[in-house]
Amino acid sequence: MKMPRGLYVITDNSLGDLLLAAVEAALEGGAAIVQYRDKSGDHDRRLSEAHSLLALCRRYDRPLLINDDVDLALAIGADGVHLGRTDGSLAAARERLGPDAILGATCHDSLGYAAEAVQGGADYLAFGAMYPSATKPGAHRADPAILGLAKVRFGLPVVAIGGINTDNAPELLAAGADCLAVIHDIFGRPLPDIRARTAVYQQLFD
Ligand SMILES: Cc1ncc(COP(=O)(O)OP(=O)(O)O)c(N)n1
Numbered sequence: 033m034k035m036p037r038g039l040y041v042i043t044d045n046s047l048g049d050l051l052l053a054a055v056e057a058a059l060e061g062g063a064a065i066v067q068y069r070d071k072s073g074d075h076d077r078r079l080s081e082a083h084s085l086l087a088l089c090r091r092y093d094r095p096l097l098i099n100d101d102v103d104l105a106l107a108i109g110a111d112g113v114h115l116g117r118t119d120g121s122l123a124a125a126r127e128r129l130g131p132d133a134i135l136g137a138t139c140h141d142s143l144g145y146a147a148e149a150v151q152g153g154a155d156y157l158a159f160g161a162m163y164p165s166a167t168k169p170g171a172h173r174a175d176p177a178i179l180g181l182a183k184v185r186f187g188l189p190v191v192a193i194g195g196i197n198t199d200n201a202p203e204l205l206a207a208g209a210d211c212l213a214v215i216h217d218i219f220g221r222p223l224p225d226i227r228a229r230t231a232v233y234q235q236l237f238d
């Protein structure tokens with residue numbers, strides 16, 4: 033599956049039993065891509081949730097990426113993985129997942145990291161944190177200008193992450209972001225608000 037442009041929603045452990053309903057609401061609102069991010073280490077629950085999310089994403093014809101975990105992506109046949117700087121080799125992940133998998137790489141605020149990610153076979157480059165993040169308060173900050181620089185230099189889709197909301201999103205789109213990766217401003221809301229908020233982002237891309 034090809035890397036789409038648009039809102040990239042990332043799941044949050046705190047969703048609990050609402051995980052599937054929350055992701056479905058985001059898909060109904062037009063989310064372009066979903067990442068399953070679960071730091072619990074609960075193998076059986078992760079496998080079961082990832083399976084269910086993949087079936088849901090298939091219904092909406094949207095890719096599901098798995099955060100950190102190539103084994104889990106392979107086990108369920110996910111569309112790809114997102115790997116950070118300490119999550120293992122991109123090249124090894126490509127080798128295991130094959131040429132059609134979507135591989136995303138964290139680049140923080142560094143074009144040097146981005147060059148390494150390109151070398152490792154990344155399909156997109158993620159930069160952040162663009163703004164203070166409630167989900168990851170200690171995240172290293174990046175200047176939105178790096179989005180445009182990376183796009184021109186590497187010719188790959190660029191993803192912005194960290195503290196994004198519908199007020200600051202236009203600045204990131206103007207800077208060249210192909211995707212906006214969001215946790216709190218989507219999944220930190222009551223379930224009935226998720227669809228509408230996702231739709232507001234989607235309109236920014238139209
Ligand atoms: C789209 C996207 N960009 C960046 C990250 C962060 O990945 P990482 O640095 O590995 O941190 P964790 O998410 O694993 O805490 C991401 N997950 N997705």
Ligand SMILES: Cc1nc(C(=O)O)sc1CCOP(=O)(O)O
Nearest residue numbers: 160161165167194195214215216
């Ligand atoms: C998971 C993650 N990675 C970041 C990075 O900068 O690499 S910021 C972040 C948290 C994003 O969540 P929110 O939209 O709630 O700020």
Ligand SMILES: [Mg+2]
Nearest residue numbers: 100115116119
């Ligand atoms: Mg990681």
